[in-house]
Amino acid sequence: MLICPAAIDMKQILVYADSLSWGIVPGTRQRLPFDARWPGVMENTLRVRGVAARVFENCLNGRRTAWDDPFKPGRNGIVGIEQVIEMHSPLDLVIVMLGTNDFQTVHENTAWHSAEGIGALIDSIRCAPVEPGMPVPPMLIVVPPAIRVPDGPVMPKFLGSEGRCVGLAEAYGDIARSHGCMIFDAGTVTTTSHRDGIHLDADQHVVLGQAMADIVQVALQPLHSEESSLVGAEDIRRR
Numbered sequence: 001m002l003i004c005p006a007a008i009d010m011k012q013i014l015v016y017a018d019s020l021s022w023g024i025v026p027g028t029r030q031r032l033p034f035d036a037r038w039p040g041v042m043e044n045t046l047r048v049r050g051v052a053a054r055v056f057e058n059c060l061n062g063r064r065t066a067w068d069d070p071f072k073p074g075r076n077g078i079v080g081i082e083q084v085i086e087m088h089s090p091l092d093l094v095i096v097m098l099g100t101n102d103f104q105t106v107h108e109n110t111a112w113h114s115a116e117g118i119g120a121l122i123d124s125i126r127c128a129p130v131e132p133g134m135p136v137p138p139m140l141i142v143v144p145p146a147i148r149v150p151d152g153p154v155m156p157k158f159l160g161s162e163g164r165c166v167g168l169a170e171a172y173g174d175i176a177r178s179h180g181c182m183i184f185d186a187g188t189v190t191t192t193s194h195r196d197g198i199h200l201d202a203d204q205h206v207v208l209g210q211a212m213a214d215i216v217q218v219a220l221q222p223l224h225s226e227e228s229s230l231v232g233a234e235d236i237r238r239r
Contacts, residue, residue: 011046011053011220014088014137015039016081017097020144020200022059026193027152036202041209042216051217056088064101065117067109075101077117078124085128090135092220094125095212097142097186099168100198103161110164115171122179140219141176142212143169145187148197158198184215 015021021039023032034040034057043055062075069075077098085091098121102114118141126136147165150158169185176183189211190204200208 008052011051011092012056012088012090013043013053013216014056014058014084014091014094015097016077016084016094017057017059018063018101019059019061020100020198021057021097022061023205024061024199026195026199026201032202032205036205038200038205038209038212041206042212045210045213046217049213049217051220053216053220058084062101063098064107065098065114066120067102067107067117069101069104070106077121081121081124082128085125085137086130089128089130089137091137093140093216094137095140095142095216096121096125097144099165099172100144100147103147103165104157105159105161106157111167111171114165114168115175118172119175119179122175122181138182138219139179140182140184140215141172143172143183143185143187145190145192145200148192148194150197152196154196154198162197182215182219184212186211 021037023037024030025032035044037057039055039057039059043053046053060075062069062072063077064075066078067076085094096118099114099118102109102117122139122141125139128136130136146168147158147162149162169187173183173185186208190200190208193199193201193204195201
């Protein structure tokens with residue numbers, strides 16, 4: 001039986017992120033499979049609930065919000081983001097979860113700098129040259145969980161980062177609200193791994209993916225009457 005594509009309200013979601021979402025296994029260079037990574041957990045959870053969703057992952061190890069990596073090219077999150085939006089349009093939602101790599105030792109960033117990077121990313125996404133009639137997608141900014149004291153192979157790259165990232169959730173919240181974006185602090189439901197202090201253990205991918213499904217399911221619903229488009233994800237979860 002053929003099903004007309006128009007009969008299926010397929011929601012298209014872009015996850016624009018770094019190694020925490022790419023699914024690197026802490027302490028290794030291995031990768032979790034799609035169904036075990038939080039974007040896959042989110043997609044599968046939404047589908048079980050009857051929400052037809054397709055998740056596009058654009059997750060690059062080492063990606064910053066708005067800074068270059070002096071050792072590896074292509075890690076500046078702003079470079080190429082407009083084309084990423086264009087190639088996947090029309091999009092119903094863009095989820096941005098970046099910031100951890102802003103605190104690598106090659107940078108002297110604070111939470112304020114990283115939040116400014118997120119603001120620049122938001123502006124770039126809204127400038128993407130999508131086709132006429134296609135929407136500028138709404139955005140959900142996800143604050144990565146706080147960095148622990150780094151350990152293992154990543155330690156030289158992140159030495160001291162656990163102190164410089166303090167206040168990130170508050171700084172991201174201010175930027176997201178000033179730009180009219182939804183905001184969710186992943187640190188309210190998950191933590192980084194004890195193994196390396198940076199990435200997510202497999203069980204935390206499940207926790208985060210399920211929490212994100214809760215948020216996204218409501219975020220995809222149209223806002224009614226006098227509700228503002230400026231809605232915090234923490235408010236969405238209470239509805």
